[in-house]
Amino acid sequence: MLRNLSCTMIFEFTEIINNIFKFNYFLKAWKTAVVVPILKPGKDPTQLENHQPISLLSALSKLTENFILDKLNEHLAENKILCPEQFDFRKSLTTTHQLLRVVDYITSGFEEGECIGEVFLDVQKAFDRVSIQGLIHKLIRYKTPPHLLQPLKSYLEERKFAVKIGNSIYEAKIMRAGIPQGGKISLVLYSLYVNDIPKTHKTLLGTSSCSTPAITPQDPDELSPTHPLPPTTGADYSTPRTESIQHHQCTITGD
DSSP: OGGGSHHHHHHHHHHHHHHHHHHTTOOOGEEEEEEEEETTTTTTTTTGGGGGEEEEEHHHHHHHHHHHHHHHHHHHHTTTOOOOBBBBTTTTTTTHHHHHHHHHHHHHHHTOOOOOEEEEEEEEETTTGGOOOHHHHHHHHTTOOOHHHHHHHHHHOOEEEEEEEETTOOOEOOOSOOTTTTOOHHHHHHHHHOOOOOOTTTEEEOOOOOEEEEEEEOOOGGGGOOOOGGGGOOEEEEEOOEEEEEEOOOOOOOO
């Protein structure tokens, strides 16, 4: 996109980015998302829950977010803020590494003659239920420096959304909660929001985006009440997507 801009436009865009950090102010025009409801395949179009809301953000806003994200990731890495159980959207870590970690834990349990229980939890409408003030409070608690905290605060507050159906765009409404779907910063902000997830003795906890596996050498049914997300997140689990698995070691012998 930037390659198609004139040198004058690129200089002006650079000036806007510099002023965002200088004046701690994120442009209001960039804080309105256009939401397009897409019908899920084979679903009844008259039911609201059968539509997937797709949030469209300003391209210039998303480009600017990259600069904020770099500074945020640098702060989180230098101060080792994110819990080590979080593998998603972190440098040199992937969900594949998380899977290998889980397999290694199960294998080690088998070697010790233990039965391994797993509970996989999926957070329902994760981004939509993030408390903006709660997230800002956590940014403060994690000692986010003012030069980064203030632009983030401006980015998060007073956001709006406007629904587009066909060629019609309806009046923009204020977002009372939630972080932008599709935002460059949103995934890291959500990881920070649920960073204080509780831990339990003799349980391997892993988090990846909006899902949380908990693995333990005990009955997985006993895990359900012990591994909620912090009450301050306001999150609920999606029951249809929650799975409980119990692994039993078996010995295969030949005739």
